Amino acid sequence: MEKFITDIKKFYKYAIYSAKAELKSEIANSHLSWLWWILDPFLFMLVYAFIAGIVFKSSEKYFLAFVFIGVSCWDFYNKTVKQSVKLVSSNKQIVSKVYLPKFILIFVKMGNNGFKMLISFSLVVGMMILYRVPLNLTMLYFFPIMLSLVLFTFGSSVILLHFGVFVEDLANVVNVLLRLVFYLTGIFYSIEKRVPAPYNEFLLKLNPMALILTDLRRCMLYGELPHFTLLAVWSLASVIVSIIGVRIIYKYENSYAKVI
Amino acid sequence: MKENAIDVKDLKIRYRSLNKMSIKKSLFKLKKSQTDVFEAVRGVSFEVKKGEIVGITGKNGSGKSTMLRAMAGIFAPDEGTIDLHGNTVSLLSIGVGFQKKLTGRENIYLSGMLLGFSEDKINHHMKDIIEFSELGDFIDKPVKTYSSGMYSKLAFSITAFLETDIILIDEVLSVGDAKFKKKSYKKMKELITNEERTVMIVSHSMDTLSKLCDRIIWLHDGEIRMDGAKDVVLPAYEEFMS
Numbered sequence: 151m152e153k154f155i156t157d158i159k160k161f162y163k164y165a166i167y168s169a170k171a172e173l174k175s176e177i178a179n180s181h182l183s184w185l186w187w188i189l190d191p192f193l194f195m196l197v198y199a200f201i202a203g204i205v206f207k208s209s210e211k212y213f214l215a216f217v218f219i220g221v222s223c224w225d226f227y228n229k230t231v232k233q234s235v236k237l238v239s240s241n242k243q244i245v246s247k248v249y250l251p252k253f254i255l256i257f258v259k260m261g262n263n264g265f266k267m268l269i270s271f272s273l274v275v276g277m278m279i280l281y282r283v284p285l286n287l288t289m290l291y292f293f294p295i296m297l298s299l300v301l302f303t304f305g306s307s308v309i310l311l312h313f314g315v316f317v318e319d320l321a322n323v324v325n326v327l328l329r330l331v332f333y334l335t336g337i338f339y340s341i342e343k344r345v346p347a348p349y350n351e352f353l354l355k356l357n358p359m360a361l362i363l364t365d366l367r368r369c370m371l372y373g374e375l376p377h378f379t380l381l382a383v384w385s386l387a388s389v390i391v392s393i394i395g396v397r398i399i400y401k402y403e404n405s406y407a408k409v410i
Numbered sequence: 411m412k413e414n415a416i417d418v419k420d421l422k423i424r425y426r427s428l429n430k431m432s433i434k435k436s437l438f439k440l441k442k443s444q445t446d447v448f449e450a451v452r453g454v455s456f457e458v459k460k461g462e463i464v465g466i467t468g469k470n471g472s473g474k475s476t477m478l479r480a481m482a483g484i485f486a487p488d489e490g491t492i493d494l495h496g497n498t499v500s501l502l503s504i505g506v507g508f509q510k511k512l513t514g515r516e517n518i519y520l521s522g523m524l525l526g527f528s529e530d531k532i533n534h535h536m537k538d539i540i541e542f543s544e545l546g547d548f549i550d551k552p553v554k555t556y557s558s559g560m561y562s563k564l565a566f567s568i569t570a571f572l573e574t575d576i577i578l579i580d581e582v583l584s585v586g587d588a589k590f591k592k593k594s595y596k597k598m599k600e601l602i603t604n605e606e607r608t609v610m611i612v613s614h615s616m617d618t619l620s621k622l623c624d625r626i627i628w629l630h631d632g633e634i635r636m637d638g639a640k641d642v643v644l645p646a647y648e649e650f651m652s
Contacts, residue, residue, distance in 0.1 A: 164523035171520060175511035178552065241631055243508070247501060248524050249483035378473030407479070 154396055157251040167255050169261030193251040194219050199340035200337035212371050219370065220337035220363050222270040227359060228264045228328055230256070230394040234307035235314035235321045238406050245407055248297050252403045253396055256307045261299070278371070286373035290306055292366065295376060298385040305388035308395025315406050335359045340367075341381050413606040414496055415576060416458040416481070420490035423476050428631040434562050435467050443537055448475040452632035453490070463609045465604050465623035465640070467647060473632040474612045478578045481610070497575035497608070502566070510554040517553055523569050528636055535571045542597070543567035544590065563590055577601065579611045598622060620644055 177183040179211055195218050203213060211214045237255050245252070314320050334357055335341075340349050341360050353360050354377070361384065365376035425448045437618065449471040458464055466474050476617070479485050481492055482501035508517045518539055522532040540549050543564045555562070581597075602609050602622060613619055619626060619640065628636040628645040636643045 160526060163529065164520070167519060167523055171509055171516055173513050173556045174516075175509055244524065246484065303607075339562075354458060404484070407484050 153391075153400065157254070161251065161254045162257070165257040165261060168258045168273050169265070172258065172262050173265060176231050181362065187266055187269045188273065191218070191221055191225065191266070194225075198338045206339075207334060210343075212278070212281045212283060215274055215281060215283070215371060216273040216340075216367055217338050218270065218274045219230050219276060219366050220335070222267050222274065223363055223366065224332065224337050224359070226267040227271070227299070227306075228332070230259050230303050231306050231310060231328065232321075232324065233259050234311045235324050237313045252311060252399050253404065255307055256304060256311060259307075260303065260318075264300075274370075283371055284373065286369075288373050288375060291369040291376050293371070295362055295381065297386070298358075301388035301392065302358050302362070302386050304396065305391035306353060308399060310325055311397065312398050312402065315409055331359060332356065337362060337363070355373075355380060358388075361370045413460055413495070414457050415462070415495060416456075416610075417495070418457070418477075418481070418490070418492075419455050420487040421451055421477065421480065421486060421487050421492060422449060423473070423480055424449045424488045427623070428576065433570055450632055451480070451546055452621060454629070454632070454634055455490075456634065456637060457628060458608055458610065458636075460608055461605045462625060463611070463623045465626045466610060466612045466620040466629060467614065467626060468629035468635075469641075469651070472629040474629055474639075477578055477629070478580055478610065478612055482578055483577075489565055494576060494591040498526070499576040499578065500569060500572070500574040502579045508553050508561070510563070511552050513552055514543075514549040514556070515540070517564070521565075522572055525569075525572055525574070527572050532572070539567045539571045540641040547553045559587065559590075562649040570594070570601065573601065573607070574609070575606065579609065581613055613632045616644060616648060 172202060180186060182189065194212065196216050198221060199214055202217065203209060213291060233240075234256055237259065238252060241255055244250060310320070310324060336344070336353075341364055344350075345353060352366060355361070361377060361380055362407050365381060368374040369376050416426055454477065456472075466477070468474055474483065478501060480487050480497055481494070484501070510519065512520070515536075518536065519529070519532055524528070543549070543560075545556075545564060545568075548560060552563065553564075599622065601607060609622075611618070611623060621639055624641050625638065626636075626647075627634060628643055628647050636646060
């Protein structure tokens with residue numbers, strides 16, 4: 151644990167700088183450059199809004215903002231986890247030449263994807279203003295809910311980072327699973343209203359992503375309170391998984407370089 | 411007597427069946443697959459005094475690079491210990507994690523931070539690094555536009571100026587054109603003659619080794635074949651190789 155803290159102190163600057171550098175290099179050669187950070191979630195939201203609103207005729211109050219919150223959070227989780235599986239082998243250059251605590255690489259990705267998420271949340275705010283969503287104190291719960299999202303993402307990522315090194319086709323499995331979770335998370339429909347009675351409770355309890363999204367919408371759009379106990383339980387679970395994951399990484403990270 | 415900077419004891423490094431596996435393979439082969447162990451370093455022990463310059467040589471596949479990487483903390487030893495007595499260490503090898511789309515300057519920051527240096531220290535050396543690397547205006551162009559020579563010149567300059575207590579060098583002295591080679595020799599010599607700095611060089615070049623080192627360790631199939639002054643070891647090695 152102590153090692154974890156000193157390592158973070160030593161490398162957080164690298165993580166920040168590297169995340170920035172990655173963002174920069176992603177847009178370095180495109181014509182629309184940073185506009186893509188806004189266009190990307192915006193266009194996806196249009197696609198989902200079209201499918202959900204016109205094809206499936208689902209309609210929620212403040213529908214576009216509703217979808218956009220879902221898309222932003224999901225993208226953050228989805229991208230970070232997918233990249234984590236292949237993180238060590240895609241950073242072979244670094245891993246085989248210097249020592250670096252491998253979870254720092256996850257921080258880099260989380261910084262990168264988190265920045266994009268913040269941009270799309272600023273779009274959400276813009277939309278909320280357009281919709282004239284009434285201001286409410288419950289909006290402040292945005293921050294603790296985000297914290298649990300970050301914890302849960304880190305927890306999932308450390309575990310997958312470790313096994314991703316040794317199991318080559320784990321990425322395929324994870325892709326399928328993520329797709330399944332995508333549909334079970336209710337990005338463009340409301341789980342509470344659209345899923346029949348006993349199952350929606352199950353989904354909210356067992357799928358932390360669904361829980362996080364539903365609660366974010368409740369407190370940002372509809373002025374309702376989040377599910378405190380469930381959020382706390384999942385956050386705690388994420389912390390425990392993260393600790394186990396970091397331990398595993400510390401124990402085995404020096405053999406990663408031999409495998410890749 | 412000077413204190414030791416590096417203590418290596420009974421170092422063994424194996425490449426086991428840590429091979430990647432696929433889920434299909436592990437499903438169909440439930441019984442334990444044959445462990446295919448290859449021992450790259452087989453029980454090597456030596457000590458290096460502070461300020462000493464040690465060359466490591468040996469034919470291809472004799473475990474030189476593996477050992478160096480273990481000392482840099484990239485590999486864990488399977489048996490034995492490596493004690494660096496708290497000295498900072500860096501492995502000088504070509505292109506430490508360069509991001510090809512970023513400029514040279516940004517890559518200097520990235521590599522520096524990766525080696526554990528503060529931003530101030532990197533800023534402090536920035537000018538020297540750029541000057542030494544002879545990149546000129548290219549320093550603000552993306553690394554992917556560099557020629558291979560420029561690439562390695564930049565890599566060399568970064569590690570040469572961001573100094574650590576122990577420097578491990580893996581065959582990078584033959585970088586760039588004749589002029590740069592001379593310059594990097596000089597710089598190396600300068601780094602090396604610092605009393606506080608301990609250096610280990612892996613090389614095949616007799617020339618490099620005899621010019622720079624005092625002591626040579628000859629590795630053969632993961633074991634130390636000879637360890638001693640360069641006048642003794644180098645002729646013996648040369649005879650063996652011819």
